Amino acid sequence: MTESVREGGGAPELLRSAEPVVVGVLNVTPDSFSDGGRYADLDAAVRHGVRMHAEGARLVDVGGESTRPGADRVDAETEAARVLPVIRELAARGVPMSVDTYRAGVAAAALAAGATVVNDVSGGLADPDMARVVAEAGCPWILMHWRAHAKRMQELAHYTDVVADVRAELAQRIAAALAVGVAADRIVLDPGLGFAKRPADNWQLTARLPELLSLGYPLLVGASRKSYLGSLLAGPDGTPRPAGERAAATIATSVLAVAAGAWGVRVHDVRPTVDALAVWAASGRPRLVTGKDTG
Ligand code: PMM
Numbered sequence: 301m302t303e304s305v306r307e308g309g310g311a312p313e314l315l316r317s318a319e320p321v322v323v324g325v326l327n328v329t330p331d332s333f334s335d336g337g338r339y340a341d342l343d344a345a346v347r348h349g350v351r352m353h354a355e356g357a358r359l360v361d362v363g364g365e366s367t368r369p370g371a372d373r374v375d376a377e378t379e380a381a382r383v384l385p386v387i388r389e390l391a392a393r394g395v396p397m398s399v400d401t402y403r404a405g406v407a408a409a410a411l412a413a414g415a416t417v418v419n420d421v422s423g424g425l426a427d428p429d430m431a432r433v434v435a436e437a438g439c440p441w442i443l444m445h446w447r448a449h450a451k452r453m454q455e456l457a458h459y460t461d462v463v464a465d466v467r468a469e470l471a472q473r474i475a476a477a478l479a480v481g482v483a484a485d486r487i488v489l490d491p492g493l494g495f496a497k498r499p500a501d502n503w504q505l506t507a508r509l510p511e512l513l514s515l516g517y518p519l520l521v522g523a524s525r526k527s528y529l530g531s532l533l534a535g536p537d538g539t540p541r542p543a544g545e546r547a548a549a550t551i552a553t554s555v556l557a558v559a560a561g562a563w564g565v566r567v568h569d570v571r572p573t574v575d576a577l578a579v580w581a582a583s584g585r586p587r588l589v590t591g592k593d594t595g
Contacts, residue, residue, distance in 0.1 A: 319581075396417075443477065
């Protein structure tokens with residue numbers, strides 16, 4: 301293994317970025333809720349990854365299994381067969397990537413193929429071997445708040461205080477990661493919007509990000525095109541706004557998250573997000589002051 305792979309190919313510096321980090325979504329799946337099927341073909345996926353990088357994505361997040369509520373799981377071989385060729389091609393073109401997987405075997409193969417970050421929607425819960433793979437690679441690990449696989453997750457959307465509960469569960473995932481030797485400066489947290497969350501839970505989490513930031517780790521927020529935005533923008537007859545028409549709501553959410561202190565945002569629409577964050581930066585990087593901040 302080369303030094304640059306072992307050290308995460310510059311990825312640890314990315315975690316200390318002074319600029320908000322835009323992570324571009326590349327789902328190599330036939331069935332993701334927002335872009336399923338569009339990038340299932342290798343050439344189309346590679347073109348889209350290169351384009352998102354050129355548009356300002358600091359990471360392209362390559363995923364091979366849909367995590368939309370109710371989605372069927374795929375086996376590890378299928379997942380690897382979807383993501384590895386794309387990762388190899390994008391690495392050859394100098395595109396920095398995370399792999400969106402909860403499987404240790406897929407993560408290890410993706411790191412060997414050129415990904416430098418592991419984005420684990422299960423926060424290390426789904427595969428007991430993931431922490432070891434990440435610790436040995438020394439790569440950044442995005443730990444997302446998660447309660448169960450897609451088929452069951454919405455049954456588990458019950459909280460006493462969603463922000464306090466997510467914070468406590470993320471703290472447990474941090475402790476578990478540190479216990480197996482993952483370095484603290486490789487950890488990124490993510491509230492997991494839409495994962496075992498009702499719409500009101502997602503709004504609470506985005507409104508109270510400073511409480512999650514107080515754990516002391518960079519925070520990634522992934523609101524892009526999610527169904528709670530579709531519910532917010534429902535038509536008069538209650539029909540949710542289709543996924544492809546949630547871009548403005550996503551961008552607003554992303555800017556608010558960055559203004560609240562988020563390290564990065566995971567989005568499908570990279571260019572308008574980068575543009576919106578340029579406006580935020582040129583405006584003097586105004587910070588969102590919440591009730592908690594002001595005491
Ligand atoms: N959301 C999805 C998939 N992976 N990873 C992280 N870290 N955070 C998220 O919010 C997240 C994720 C589901 O959305 P998609 O189908 O658009 O990829």
